[in-house]
Amino acid sequence: MTQLKPQDSQFLYMETANNLSNATMICVYSPPADAEDFDCFQSIKEHIQSRLHVSPIFTRKLKRLPMNLDYPYWIDDRFFNIDSHLFNASLPNPGNWRQLCDLAASIHSRPMDMNRPLWEIHIVNKLNNIDETECANVPPGSFALITKIHHVAIDGTSAMRFFQALSDIDPNGTPAADINNIQGIHDNEPTVGKMLYNAIHNHIRSPMQFMNTAARSIPSIAPGVIKSLISHDKSERNTVVHSRFNEAVAPQKSFSACSFPLSDLKSLQALAPESKLNDVVLAICSGALHHYLLAHQDLPATPLIAWVPINARAPKSDSSKTDGNEITAMSANLYTHIADPVARFKAITAATRLSKEAKSGVSARLMTDLSKHMPGATMALASKLILASNVTAKLCNLAVSNVPGPQIPLYIKGAQCVHQYGMVPLADAMGLFLVTLSYNGKMSFSITSSDNIIPDLAFFTECLTLAFNELKDLTNTLSANADRSK
Known part of the structure; x- marks a missing residue:
């Protein structure tokens, strides 16, 4: 049973219909060596299925309390279905860079199903007309993965670790992370009584911790505060x-x-x-x-x-x-x-x-x-x-x-990632x-x-x-x- 941290919860509470808290990664891949026999969607699906255990993000969803009485919980999705999170996409003719950007923006702008694990991957086939001046080194037959994750589950650093765990370090399929020793994290659904107890306990404890943090910080902030009060510059x-x-x-x-x-x-x-x-x-x-x-x-x-x-x-x-x-x-x-x-x-x-x-x-x-x-x-x-x-x-x-990332080429099913881009939430x-x-x-x-x-x-x-x-x-x-x- 894992309860969300306050900073994670902010991305829920500050989300609006106009400004969603989605974080989106656009990874462009050159075609693998066996491109003629490469079924892009099915191959990527099988690969992701084999890596579901590398992160709890894949199979857990949110459990929110009525009226936000306390921070939400992560719980296992008993009815998890990978087909609800993978989507086959293609660009209209001519299939150029601007169309890929527009598709990524459209995906980023759509709300997520909050009753499921908060991620989805769109597999974009046949990038055949990417202009070299706009996006270099994208040969015909390349594809892209547009991965959207709710910001409640991930930040820039954890996102890079998440993508590295999905990736390989060579075309032969050697994982970029040690995926064999990862212990699965299971989050059972808390009972109503347990959630109420935690809510009461947190409301009693929080003011004391708040004051303790403020008191510890006074020595470090006091000089700056005093200086700003007396400064006329x-x-x-x-x-x-x-x-x-x-x-x-x-x-x-x-x-x-x-x-x-x-x-x-x-x-x-x-x-x-x-x-x-x-x-x-x-x-x-x-x-x-x-x-x-x-x-x-x-x-x-x-x-x-x-x-x-x-x-x-x-x-x-x-x-x-x-x-x-x-x-x-x-x-x-x-x-x-x-x-x-x-x-x-x-x-x-x-x-x-x-x-x-x-x-x-x-x-x-x-x-x-x-x-x-x-x-x-x-x-x-x-x-x-x-x-x-x-x-x-x-x-x-x-x-x-x-956001710093790996300085070695990464692969998925033999295809090399040649570009990585990201979209993040905005606010009014x-x-x-x-x-x-x-x-x-x-x-x-x-x-x-x-x-x-x-x-x-x-x-x-x-x-x-x-x-x-x-x-x-x-x-x-x-x-x-x-x-x-x-």
Whole structure:
């Protein structure tokens, strides 16, 4: 019997008809060596059937309490049927990249059946006309897996582990994870009496734990609070300007993506010597926003602020116990108003370092810790109040998440995965989420938005490429100058 953690439950309580809490992965595979005899749907179905034991996500569903009296439970689905979760799909002619993006967005935008395990996989056959300039290395006969999982069950890090457990490390079918020693997790349905007892116990215990957490945090947050109270320097405060991304979001989401060599991204760190790879990601996103908004004559004079999720797991945490969400966050000033790309990059690097060390990181971690001790009914009510208050627009303009992945090729039934992309939930007043996934020497930049927020998503994707190329050109110039000076 496993009860949901408060952070997982937030993705239930904050879900609306317009903004679902779905997380979607788009994996593109080149055809296997035996492509002529390859029955794509049946082969993938057999493979997934053989890996159902690698994660409880596959076969357990939610048990919710009336009026959200307490957090829900995971229970085994006694009537689990894999055919209810696998779907055969194909693109209409000509079967190109834009159509694949539209299909992924359509799947992402549909609600899940909350009476079943919260996942589904769409197997998209015969990708025969993918333009090399839009998505490289997709030969005719390739296929895609569009996997949708409710965010209540998974975050970025656990999602990568989930997909790795489904994958092989060679065309011969050698599992990427040790699937033979995985112990199955069974969640029996709790009795009504047990759920009521736990609800009463949690409501009594939660206020005490809440106060204990707050008391432990005072020494770390007090200096920052005092400084902010006495400071008159407005430049130290991240004031969120209203932008076109802070509007109501349409229920039908949109998706696009592009990819860059990971080695090139790492080389860009030479432009800001103290930068991390995450700073490079933010710099490219900021550059894209600068170019996009400038082209639309809509660039604010003050910078946009990004909400940046951070993996909160211990480095050596047991992967068998880390499904669900373990994240904190920080806010990041993107300095989108700065025209010079290097100055913008250096400003982002300095700001993120301070955020991690000081008040932004501490306050985000504190809110995460405190939310762990809210009773279920309180969390449900608080989530609704947050949605009604439009607080998202007061905290950030958009979100940017960088999720590291495996740097070796992964396979499924002999077919090599050549691209990985992701879509994530949006919220009203936060209509843009940029997700980067690193895999096998590349990093993809995935865009989740809606047409009323970004009506020209292809142009925004071009702006990402433009931002990358201008930093790459400056890096090459810096390297050439260094060579001449030797």
